[in-house]
Amino acid sequence: MRLTAKQVTWLKVLLHLAGLLPFIWLFWAASQGYFSADPAKDIQHFTGRMALKFLLATLLVAPLARYAKQPLLIRTRRLLGLWCFAWATLHLTSYTLLELGINNLALLGQELTTRPYLMLGAVSWLILLALAVTSTQWAQRKLGKRWQQLHNFVYLVVILAPIHYLWSVKILSPQPVIYAIIALALLAWRYKKFRQWWH
Numbered sequence: 001m002r003l004t005a006k007q008v009t010w011l012k013v014l015l016h017l018a019g020l021l022p023f024i025w026l027f028w029a030a031s032q033g034y035f036s037a038d039p040a041k042d043i044q045h046f047t048g049r050m051a052l053k054f055l056l057a058t059l060l061v062a063p064l065a066r067y068a069k070q071p072l073l074i075r076t077r078r079l080l081g082l083w084c085f086a087w088a089t090l091h092l093t094s095y096t097l098l099e100l101g102i103n104n105l106a107l108l109g110q111e112l113t114t115r116p117y118l119m120l121g122a123v124s125w126l127i128l129l130a131l132a133v134t135s136t137q138w139a140q141r142k143l144g145k146r147w148q149q150l151h152n153f154v155y156l157v158v159i160l161a162p163i164h165y166l167w168s169v170k171i172l173s174p175q176p177v178i179y180a181i182i183a184l185a186l187l188a189w190r191y192k193k194f195r196q197w198w199h
Helices: 005-032 039-067 071-100 107-114 116-133 137-143 145-151 154-168 174-188 191-197
Strands: none
Touching: 005 039, 005 071, 039 071, 039 154, 039 174, 071 116, 107 116, 116 145, 116 154, 137 145, 154 174, 174 191
C-alpha cells in the first residue's frame, strides 16, 4: 500500500518532532547538569551526531522510496536536509561559543588551520549552508541544471562529515565507525549514478 499525501504530511510532523525534541532534551539536560565533567564537549558531540543522523536519513530517502515503491517519501527529503543543516549550525555554534568563548572568536580561523578535522567540518557546514539556501522551488527553477550539480555536493559532505567525526574523537569508539560504515553503504548504493558521472 502506497502512502497518501495526507499520511506523508503526518510523517513530516513526526520528523519535525524528531528534530525538535532532542533540542528540548539537550536544553533540559544542560540545565539539570546531566552531562559529564566536560559538558561543552558533550553538547558538541550530541549536536554533531544529530546533524549526522539527519544527513544519513536524507540520503536514505531516495533508495527507500525506490525500493519500497513509495514515491511520495521524496517529499520528506528537503525537511530532513534542513534539520541536518539546523543541527550542524548548532554544532558549529556550540564549538565556537562553548569551546572558544564569545570573546575569542578571532581564534576560530587559527583553529581551522591548525586542526584539519575542524576544516573538514567547516567545509561540510558551508556546503550544507549552500544547499539549505537553495532548497526552495524558486531556487531550483532559477538555477536550472546547476541546481542538481550544486546539490550533488551533499555526497562530498557524506564523505567529509564522518571523517570529521572519526578524526575529532581522541579515543576511537564504535559509534563514529558505525556512522562511517552507514555513510559508505549509502554511497555504495549509488555506485551506478557515480559511474555515469565518469562516462
